[in-house]
């Protein structure tokens with residue numbers, strides 16, 4: 351049993367003594383003691399609470415030490431950026447925000463990222479050496495293994511750009527990159543559904559995408575495009591041309607630009623998700639109808655996902671989700687009609703509880719998962735024990 355296995359025992363089983371760890375693992379006490387010694391030296395484990403010290407011996411109850419290291423989670427959108435500092439338990443003491451345009455390119459935007467990392471650390475009196483990793487969400491398709499954005503439609507200058515290498519030239523820690531919807535799914539699960547193993551996060555704003563957590567793990571697919579559901583074809587959309595060149599795509603029917611176009615044709619003056627949400631909240635009947643229909647259209651896609659991977663929770667987030675119950679009601683309408691009763695018996699379809707924070711919480715969770723992965727713990731153990 352490796353050091354990382356002993357770490358997992360403490361992580362899953364809560365605070366324990368060396369004797370309890372020896373008993374639950376079946377390992378010799380001397381082996382447990384040696385593994386714990388490494389974890390204590392790494393700072394990942396520490397004496398728990400104010401356990402009573404008897405006869406001059408060190409307190410014997412041990413637990414994870416979330417404050418040992420920190421990570422930074424970054425959520426980059428089309429025109430917004432957020433960064434948070436988090437400890438290894440995901441507790442967030444500080445946040446930075448700005449509104450750079452992603453189209454300003456990687457030099458400008460990643461300059462903001464590294465500057466924010468330094469100022470967040472300074473603000474919490476943390477040293478650069480205490481930073482263990484940085485997680486970043488980008489608003490476009492990402493090759494997770496290399497951290498490169500691939501043909502991102504709204505990110506000129508970013509195509510195949512080596513984001514981790516750029517950040518590491520300034521701050522040399524592991525840099526994990528994923529797309530915005532995936533980190534939102536992670537954030538929602540981390541903050542509000544820690545016990546849910548099968549969760550789908552649907553983001554609706556200028557586009558439509560899904561982040562899929564199945565069997566407890568984020569599913570990226572072979573090329574990282576899993577959950578790219580904006581261009582499934584709806585029968586109702588025949589004759590409607592999408593920006594991708596195809597006809598009848600979900601995005602061309604139900605994303606914010608499509609709804610804005612429909613409302614403008616009826617005389618309203620709207621262009622963004624926020625405009626549409628404001629109309630709905632103001633009780634504009636036509637806007638309510640349009641959003642509800644968008645929900646029904648999205649429901650076609652959600653029903654397919656539900657039948658395919660049987661999630662227990664579907665979370666609807668993104669700027670359009672602020673339109674509230676009308677969108678969700680439309681989705682539920684179609685999903686309950688189109689899915690098998692067993693798949694929907696305990697299915698919950700809910701608005702995002704993490705809201706605007708979902709992305710940064712998830713980006714931090716992505717970084718923490720890397721730092722606490724068995725591979726990284728083994729690597730760090732070998733580094734200090736030789």
Ligand SMILES: [Zn+2]
Pocket residue numbers: 580581592593594595596599600601602
């Ligand atoms: Zn399309």
